[in-house]
């Protein structure tokens with residue numbers, strides 16, 4: 409393990425920081441000892457820091473406001489990254505809306521009390537019931553195809569209601585020749601064309617005309633989302649320039665229409681950037697904000713569009729949630745061998761199934777030996793999980809002398825890890841604790857075996873077809 413006090417490399421931020429610190433040999437989140445959290449709530453366990461989440465919200469908003477002085481900045485954090493309802497309620501308190509993908513996310517957002525006017529309903533091949541529910545709730549709909557627009561036109565006509573829509577655009581991104589972190593053998597511009605959402609500009613032009621000709625449709629803006637192909641702020645600036653050029657072209661084709669809002673989606677890296685292939689930390693968020701906002705503004709002006717008054721929206725997922733969360737596990741057993749190669753496996757009671765970005769994005773969630781955070785390292789170990797896979801959560805990490813019962817924390821698991829965890833090996837998924845100062849509450853309980861098996865119908869009768 410990297411020393412908890414060392415720098416994460418290349419002049420980046422210290423490994424701990426924000427609301428994580430070491431006191432009395434233990435890792436703490438705000439004013440809660442993680443060893444005490446593990447004892448009180450059981451492991452494995454997701455932990456989220458309220459203070460870190462709120463600080464991230466404020467920092468993201470402030471960074472983009474600094475560089476987008478021409479209009480308001482709105483955060484629409486991606487619900488998919490973390491849909492624990494209590495956590496979403498904190499975000500309501502911060503005055504932020506959300507991006508939802510599909511009907512169940514819309515339902516969850518409304519249950520958590522997100523005002524409908526602050527919701528952007530995204531999704532692939534949106535069904536008529538989803539479009540109808542969005543119109544009835546009064547949410548904004550981010551359309552992804554002509555098929556969705558035609559379906560929506562029929563719904564608003566039938567309901568006699570107006571729908572606020574935006575078109576999700578996929579610019580050509582011809583200048584993005586840099587390598588994608590998701591697809592290392594591809595340029596971002598090619599990888600972006602594999603990604604199903606978004607409407608290419610020529611089709612968008614026709615769709616916009618159709619939308620603008622209908623009196624029950626209000627076209628309020630345009631949206632795009634590149635995704636975390638790169639942590640280079642220069643790439644983000646190019647992405648924003650490409651979006652701005654496409655927006656200007658569409659505005660000129662639809663004159664005198666002007667967007668009220670432009671939504672640049674998410675994809676900005678989290679500070680320690682667990683997805684970086686070289687394990688380098690990200691640049692400060694201000695660099696991304698500056699790159700994006702300046703390039704977008706200048707592309708609009710260059711295309712003859714005055715950006716004054718345009719609301720800039722962003723949909724952070726990882727950059728908002730990741731470092732507000734960590735995952736706690738307990739050491740079950742330390743297994744060693746001396747031949748044919750000397751190895752030590754620290755077997756913990758969690759798994760990559762509960763941190764699926766280890767597999768999906770080859771992420772690295774830095775381990776911290778939370779109950780021995782100030783003990784000297786003695787030898788490298790592999791930290792392994794309880795599933796039947798390789799389940800190599802962290803490989804070759806310098807470690808202090810560890811025994812069964814010790815607590816290991818994995819950093820930066822606040823985005824997507826709970827949301828995408830699976831029940832492989834009939835494993836019941838962990839609960840989530842929300843820490844606030846020196847208090848903590850279990851805001852999502854641990855799953856039970858009964859719940860894992862609850863959809864099975866072993867004695868279901870056959871139906872003859």
Ligand SMILES: Cc1ncc(COP(=O)(O)O)c(C=O)c1O
Pocket residue numbers: 486489507530633635636673674675676723724725726727823
């Ligand atoms: C439309 C949209 N917005 C925002 C996000 C959040 O992305 P990230 O977590 O990389 O910031 C996603 C993620 O896939 C997305 O699809």
